[in-house]
Amino acid sequence: MIGALAFATQAPAAGAGPPAAVTTPAAPPVLYDWFEYTGRDRAFDAPLPDGHFRNPILAGFHSDPSIVAARGKFYLVHSTFTYFPGIPVFESEDLVHWTQVGNAIHRPDQLDFDGLGLSRGVFAPAIEYHEGVFYVVNTAVDNGGNFIVTARDPAGPWSDPVWLPEIGGIDPSLFFDDDGRAYLLNNDEPEGPPRYDGHRAIWLQAFDLDTLQPFGPREVLVDGGVKPEENPIWIEGPHIYKVDGWYVLSNAEGGTGPQHSQVVLRSRDVWGPYIPYARNPILTQRDLPETRDLPVTNAGHADLVEGPDGRWWAVFLASRNYDVSHYNTGRETFLLPVTWEDGWPSILPPDAPVPYVLPAPSWMARPAEQAPMTGNFTWRDAFDAPTLERAWMFVRVPRHDWADLASHPGRLAIHPLPEGLDTLGNPSFLARRQQHLVFEASTALAAPATGIAAGMAAFQSGNHWYFLGMRRAGTGALELFVERATGVDRPVETLATQVVATATDMRLKIAGDEGRIAFAYATGDGDWQWLLRDADATVLSTERTGGFVGATLGPYARDER
Structure with missing residues (x-):
């Protein structure tokens, strides 16, 4: 039999408890011979030119992407809320061809989603790699709070959750500095009472890799957003990148709907102060006509990664709508190149639509038509x-x-x-x-x-x-x-x-x-x-x-x- 343990093909991590007991219900089985799925979207009809790829790179509900480069490959994780196995781990050599190799939540005893609405559970995971260990930090909304799991192999097994009881809010991520020090970022309420609905802050605290716990002072890096005088909402999904001596802080802003965007700030010190980019947002689709053909909306929640040729790329979530506002395929994962100017990153010019077809990374060796998670198939x-x-x-x-x-x-x-x-x-x-x-x-x-x-x-x-x-x-x-x-x-x-x-x-x-x-x-x-x-x-x-x-x-x- 398989079922509750269908995906738990790896041995449990050391110290993990026994799997939850399972029993076979007494109802007579229903036997299925096969299941087939076919997609025929107009956006994917046009032939793909040589050296190009299609967006989204992961079609269908793959929201809140986070990416890391490790061991000559790239690894990508997503939110799965109360679906199980949770937090899929995808692997790629070229950012275009992705294969799922495991799940960070793959044993029944790691988390319990019973009693939760479908869109609760695990929100916005962030993946990092440091000295042979993969780290995924995440929020189990309504069933435990913030936690971290680790693995030597991204395919698993992943550890049991280590809870972070002193940290509230959502969207934690890790940053490893050049000197080996680690830091935990996350979204949480501001220092004082929120001034308006959606008023949030980005916090930073040092992180101990031995105990897997934050320690020391906890400081606010961003209060409200890049233009606090305009009462921006839902600053979240923070990531820090160190580029040419600058600490570049990238965040989603505006909520994960049509006003979604990506904004950046930077500092010469990890603790700040962080100065916003004058040309924010660096990604959004909110200013485009609603009635445009084949619209891509909700773009934001980006994570950046450097390729082997020194060029940077961004993965982010967005949705493909019909009838202006509806989308059944959820928030999907898209890929765009990042350009740097005067030490600032930019993903997409203002008022530019997210393209469905664009030039591929320079090191992509296989035709993008063979990418398994996009196009018509x-x-x-x-x-x-x-x-x-x-x-x-x-x-x-x-x-x-x-x-x-x-x-x-x-x-x-x-x-x-x-x-x-x-x-x-x-x-x-x-x-x-x-x-x-x-x-x-x-x-x-x-x-x-x-x-x-x-x-x-x-x-x-x-x-x-x-x-x-x-x-x-x-x-x-x-x-x-x-x-x-x-x-x-x-x-x-x-x-x-x-x-x-x-x-x-x-x-x-x-x-x-x-x-x-x-x-x-x-x-x-x-x-x-x-x-x-x-x-x-x-x-x-x-x-x-x-x-x-x-x-x-x-x-x-x-x-x-």
Whole structure:
């Protein structure tokens, strides 16, 4: 069996407690033969010129990127909130071709997300490397506060969290100075009472690498933002880089929505004072027309890295919208070059749109068309591997071993749990990111036993989702249905039903086209039959639902006995 321990392929770190006990639910399994996802976005249609790459470099919900260069490669981490395994670790040689090698949160006993809303949990990780050790600092919002995990190998195992109880706020990061001293930065409330909603400060404190704890005086580096007289909001996501003797402090500002931006300050001393750049912000999309074609919005939360040729690059989050403000693919990871002028970095000129295609890093050896996480592609999982593909996630940490690749080789067996998609625990739903505005997701499965509803879900939060499912009718026939949830305290709707003669094998399909979504079925090898077309896909939009995640898709089964 796999499931709660599906991704815990590395041995636990020394001193880690035993894995949480798991049991197999008694519900009869639902057997899935394969799952396939295809994306067809217009933004990716144009041929890619030689020596160029596409944005975003990681399509779909990969928010709050942080990057480090180490051992001749680059490593990238992202927020996953209450999805598990958490904080994926990606590896690349050229900043364009990325492969996930592990997760910083990969054991069930590292963190507990039960009872948390989907957009709580782990926020904005920051990764650094120093003298053979990788460090990820992070905030477990509503379930512990700030913590640090470490590893010798970015693929894992990663340590248990070491908590930082004296540090409040969010978005911690580490800075290692030339003399070996380490410092912890983070966002927190200002020294006195906040003057307005969103008034925050960036703090700095020395950090002990032996105890993994901050020590000594804690000082404010930025109070409010780069123009405090304008009451700027949500200064956060701080990083320090030392370049030509300058300590360059880079921060997100304006909140992670349409007013998002990146600003920089610098000082000759790590403790400041820090002077803002006269040409801030160095990245934003807030001044562009809302009605522009193929808009990229929400740009900010950048982290900078130097390449082997001495040129700098920035990874940052942004969103690809439709109908002006909606986006189902969440906050994605983009890449742009950084230019330096008079010791100041800049990512994008004012009023310039984030480009979808641009020249690649000089050392990129492989064609960018082969990059696995961007462009239009088809991804298929035949469920014939011994463990789940890394693209799959659980909603919160599984407490039961309900996902099984061993008992029916070549098929995924889901042992249905009674929890619905609205649970604050772990439903028996395997989640894969929606990475395109226009997509199809399909699967083949055996008809479930009596008392079981099974199929696939399109999921944005516990209160916003679609379920294309089937169950046994009283006659032994199959009833196909589409359920929809559209908000807190609103009843789940059944939008369509269809009874078909009992079939051993079924295929199901969900097709999305920006703000519209459709649902189809087929018996055996028969043709697709539409069960529901032209339904409202803005139900799956982050703009409509709130929070910080994008939509996910995948197999879902529910014990209704």
